[in-house]
Amino acid sequence: MADLNDIAVFVKVAQFGSFSRAALSLGMPISTVSRKMAALEEQLGVTLIQRTTRKLTLTSQGRDYFNQCSEPLSVLMDAERVLTQTQKQPEGSLRISVPVILSQEPFLDFVSGFMRDYPRIKIDLFITNLYLDLVAENIDIGIRFGALKDSSLIAKKLGIEIRYLVAAPAYLQGRDIPSEPEDLKLHNCLLHNGKNNEAEWEMVNGHQRAVVHVSGQISSRDFQSVSAFVYRGHGIGFLPATYCDEKIAEGALVRLLPEWSSQPMGVHAIYPSRNFLPARVQVFLEALKNWQSPLWITPP
Numbered sequence: 001m002a003d004l005n006d007i008a009v010f011v012k013v014a015q016f017g018s019f020s021r022a023a024l025s026l027g028m029p030i031s032t033v034s035r036k037m038a039a040l041e042e043q044l045g046v047t048l049i050q051r052t053t054r055k056l057t058l059t060s061q062g063r064d065y066f067n068q069c070s071e072p073l074s075v076l077m078d079a080e081r082v083l084t085q086t087q088k089q090p091e092g093s094l095r096i097s098v099p100v101i102l103s104q105e106p107f108l109d110f111v112s113g114f115m116r117d118y119p120r121i122k123i124d125l126f127i128t129n130l131y132l133d134l135v136a137e138n139i140d141i142g143i144r145f146g147a148l149k150d151s152s153l154i155a156k157k158l159g160i161e162i163r164y165l166v167a168a169p170a171y172l173q174g175r176d177i178p179s180e181p182e183d184l185k186l187h188n189c190l191l192h193n194g195k196n197n198e199a200e201w202e203m204v205n206g207h208q209r210a211v212v213h214v215s216g217q218i219s220s221r222d223f224q225s226v227s228a229f230v231y232r233g234h235g236i237g238f239l240p241a242t243y244c245d246e247k248i249a250e251g252a253l254v255r256l257l258p259e260w261s262s263q264p265m266g267v268h269a270i271y272p273s274r275n276f277l278p279a280r281v282q283v284f285l286e287a288l289k290n291w292q293s294p295l296w297i298t299p300p
Contacts, residue, residue, distance in 0.1 A: 006040040007069050008077075009033055010048060014066045015136060017056055025138075070135075074272070090279035091120030097134065097142040100222040101240065103127045106294050114287050121280045129221050135272055140281050142270045143288075145296075155268040158288060159296035163262035165203075166244045166253045170233030178236075178256050181210040188235035192226050194219030201238050203260040210260070238262070242295045267296040 012022040023030045048062035230237035247253040
């Protein structure tokens with residue numbers, strides 16, 4: 001039977017695609033990683049990884065072996081951590097991936113409070129709108145807005161997000177205010193993730209549904225920059241309520257077609273499927289669940 005330590009080394013090499021990065025993660029010399037990989041391949045009688053001067057690539061047998069080994073190995077490691085944990089407080093590195101919308105004060109204040117409650121947990125925060133591969137990047141928890149892709153990840157619903165049509169008074173001055181969704185075609189619409197500065201905005205009004213093809217002068221990959229141009233009077237935005245509720249109350253923004261909004265979109269915490277969650281992951285998920293976030297609507 002293959003040595004469990006050698007299998008653990010192989011899984012790390014496969015995840016990182018690099019002997020040096022796997023060695024750094026495991027805290028061992030590259031020569032040791034290479035030797036353990038060679039020993040495992042000799043024991044199994046197959047080539048698991050193709051080595052070139054530029055990169056490492058899993059063979060078909062290597063991919064199959066990784067798929068079979070990674071999850072059970074993770075369960076064993078987590079079980080050992082649970083059984084041997086003697087500290088009163090959770091500790092270790094917690095890697096979290098969140099979209100740019102969470103780079104604002106409310107979420108950062110939440111993380112700050114969590115760090116005070118759990119001083120032995122080190123936070124490694126990835127703020128990006130890219131959908132990182134949690135398993136490949138060794139990320140513990142991701143927070144995602146909108147529809148989730150089918151995967152083996154576990155998803156816990158945190159709440160919902162709703163988007164409104166809004167514009168600054170300066171933009172609306174001297175222009176016809178939209179009275180129905182089709183009127184948006186006559187306006188400069190500032191887009192999130194538009195393609196060639198065009199997009200389709202889907203809205204609902206009770207049982208009514210409208211899909212309007214809109215276009216505009218600017219498109220961006222994050223709502224923060226789109227909202228900045230909306231605030232400055234450049235056009236109409238379809239923004240999360242969390243970006244515009246306060247501005248609407250202040251009169252800095254006007255909500256257009258107020259009976260129309262986006263479909264409610266789920267906000268989820270996602271994490272790799274494991275039977276034994278590390279304590280640091282458990283306490284963060286529990287804190288997220290209990291947080292009254294102004295960034296999404298928490299179900300009663």
